Amino acid sequence: MNSVILKIASRYVRLILFSAAIFALLRGHNLPGGGFIGGLLAGLAVVYKGFAYTFREARQSMRLKPEFLIASGLSIVLLSMIPGILNGKNLMHGIWYKIPLGEAMEIKIGTPFIFDIGVFLTVIGVTVIFLLVLNRE
Template sequence: MNSVILQLAAKYLKWLFIVFAVLALIRGHNSPGGGFIGGLMAGLAIVYNGFAYDTFRIKERLQNFPEWLIAGGLFVIVLSFFPSLLLGETIMSGVWLKISLPLVGELKLGSPLLFDIGVFFTVIGVTLMFIFSLTQKR
């Protein structure tokens, strides 16, 4: 497809997608959102770009990128197991760290968030892999 409107829209919309994806990721724990939904949105940003230009070209440019994303995401997931292990609790227990920041207010960081970030990257990678595996040269 070669549509100027779509291409122009994609240029700006993809950042909007990514911003919302990160938002969904961060608010995830007790509210709607989370790593999976955020990941799908962020993956869509790239896919949308691909629809506007040429998915195959993007596939060629990104090459092994999806696999790296998956590997990195899974690695972060494994990292998120360690805080609970180091504290001697059951594996995968949530460990929370509360930080008070001057402007933002109280920030809750924890191993579930780390887990979500891992899921986020894995899902982006998987989405891209899905789309790319069904793409062919035009």
């Protein structure tokens, strides 16, 4: 498909999709969303580029290769299990750390969130690989 409108639009749509992906990832713990859905949305951004240009270009323009994304995602998943084990809890037990920021603010970071980031990266990688498999010219 060779459409100028699609190509121009894809820049902005991809930005929106990627922001939505990050948003879904961040709100995921207690509300609908999470790493999996975020990953699908981010994968969709790559798909959009693939439709506007070609899938080969879309893959080449990714700075991180899908295989690397899967490998790092899986390693992050594995790493997220370590704090729970060190604290003597069951595997995959959620541990939360609080980072104070200024007066009244604090950031809570927990192993479930790190786990979600791992899932996020893995899902992007898998989605892109699926699309490349289906779109070999």
